Amino acid sequence: MDMALAENRTGEPDFAAFVEERAEGIRAVTYMVDGVHCAACIQKIESALSKEPDISYVRLNFSTRRLNVEWKGLPDRANAFAAIVRDQGYPIHSFDPKAIQAESDEEERFLQMCLGVSGFASGNLMMLSFSLWSTTSEVMGIATRDLLHWVSAVIAIPSVAYAGQPYFRSAWNVLRKGKTNMDVPISLGVLGACFVSLWQIFHHGEHAYFDSAVMLLFFLLIGKYLDFQARRKARSTASGLLAMMSGTAVIFENGQTRSIPIRDVREGMIALVAMGQRIPADAKVEEGESEIDTSLVTGETAPRLVSVGDAVYAGTLNLSTPLRLLVTAASKDSLLSDIVRLMEKAEQGQAKYVRIADRAARLYTPLVHALALATLLLWRVGMGVDWSDSILIAVTVLIITCPCALGLAVPVVQVLASGRMMKKNILVKSGDAFERLSTVDTVIFDKTGTLTYGRPRLQNRDEIEDDLFILAASMAAQSQHPLSQALAKEAKGELLPLGLVTEYAGQGLETTNEKGTIRLGRRAWCGDEKAPSFSDQQEIWVSVPERAPKCFRFKDDLRPDAAQTVAQLKELGVKSVLLSGDRLAVVEDVARQLGIEQFEGDLTPIDKYNRMEALKAQGHKILMVGDGLNDAPTLIGANVSMSPSSAIDMAQNAADIVFMGENLSPVAEAYKTAIFAQKLVGENLILAVLYNVIAVPLAVAGLVTPSLAAIAMSSSSMIVIGNSFRLNRLK
8 A cells, every 4th residue: 555645644554554464353564663673662552553452463573573453443553553663662654674784784784894993993902012011111101002002992982882782772762761771881981981981081090991891892783783683583584474375376166267466365266276286275175186285284395185075285396286265364364374373472582572672771770870889989988088089989989899790791602602503513592592592492394304314215115116216216217206206316327218207196206118017006906905014115116017016115204413412312301292294104103213202293383383382381491493494483482492404594584593414412512502602601691790709899988999890890701701712612
């Protein structure tokens, strides 16, 4: 809709023009909200809207900034709801995915610039600081020392002013709302360190601490950039699913066909789906028989044969022949839409996760500020000391309580742990993944592509004669069926030229030679019905004139160290659960081989998500390991998630951690690293608190000068950094 036509007399958008009609008199509208920085923002907006009696549903998504509201009433209420959000201090617009993408690109460029500036400044300041620390003032001379200090100031002050903007803006925003977060003490600490350093330079002091301020910003910006990338990946995951619903569908109506947007498909319509097209909505087959790629729903690569009366789902792929479908659910009510909504709901839960650093800031920040104010009043009012000396002592308290050690306690460990994981081919995408992973007590594994390789492999090559194998592989190369492709790949290019090869939907391939008809496909079509079957394997048969039919058996092999990884997790006190969309018999066989006691098969993506939510409701902390599109809601909804590098892009985007290679051992390795990393974080926080317990009383008593306070502040940071390097000793 043209925005120029959708404005009211006040110049604000007329949101009533964007209202959607839902069933049973429900109306819905989607907004885009600016200025959402944290879980507190989400809670504030949702709480304000939830007070409206006619609203039945409200949810604000942290990553996309999309606010969904449903209510019973007139469309004009959409403008009233927008006004409520504005009254909370947040700009609100109609939802525009392109605007979010543009802003996201701009934010990424800005964070990269901040990271680059702080990194460049940190390196140069450390070199200058080394020159200052490596000799005494008597040897260097006061003039040379002052010159190096001034050079440091010229580098540091513009760098802090630019690279510190993400923290300064965040601190200002929360302070304006009467709140606080970790960015408040960090901003005060960085600015305080720069102020004291300038004061030292103007008074020809011996010490300046620009390097501490800039180094703190550099480490913190690394963590912020990781967080940004994690949120961006979450957005792209849902966007990829929504893209499947953004095309057109061919509808048969009144004896004619026409194309309409998929979002306009309604229940009761007749849809025509050609070979190679995705099914636009949940439906039942009215006419035709074909094989459907259901990996979206089940995660399994083996196609499913459907015929008249069978149910098919939006987003699944028609592989063989055209189908005529009766739509049973509108596009917005399809299984694919349900998966998208589940993903957004799951991501919302993660946005409300409060990090340990922010929990500490809620107590630390007001306490420090109150202490500095009390010190000022104590010396000025209680002791009768003049204002200048009282302010100097209060500033000393702020400097000595600068949260450099507290601010570095988490990000330094994150950087070192991420580096350690990178060396082991494990990519950590989320800044707080280690903190969440350390709390895990249950691992949910997907089967296909996670515990297994996700690709069928021929199991009985030695039972097949060479000439028959090459003939069958040459026929298989003409088909896109996963088992045919696996068979053709086994031939390693040794294929025969064949005549016409015809593919029959749901049956197989057929060709002829001088001896007669050759078939490759289903058991009933070309095989021996009396031959033994293997419930844990897939099969295709070949029949050749004058020879007995032969069976090619395929199986998705387990990763070589899957059993060892499950056993190792058990030793670490972590329970393993197997949830799969594959047949229960196959799932049970895999669970038995790996020693997994709790397992379920034949699950849809929604079933998987619900099983995970049930475990979370029992108090369990969940690590989800999966690779398919059907795993995406559970990957996002789990406390933390991992995905192999062989997974589809959407699964990798949804996961917090991606591991490379053929082995499953990175799952246990990441967990062990997270446990030790969180132990170091706890020790760092204790060291930071201990430093304050010792130093603060001395500062309040007026026994510490600003220069000594700055030295103590830097020393506490170095102790925390040194303790963090113990992570490298983990075997």
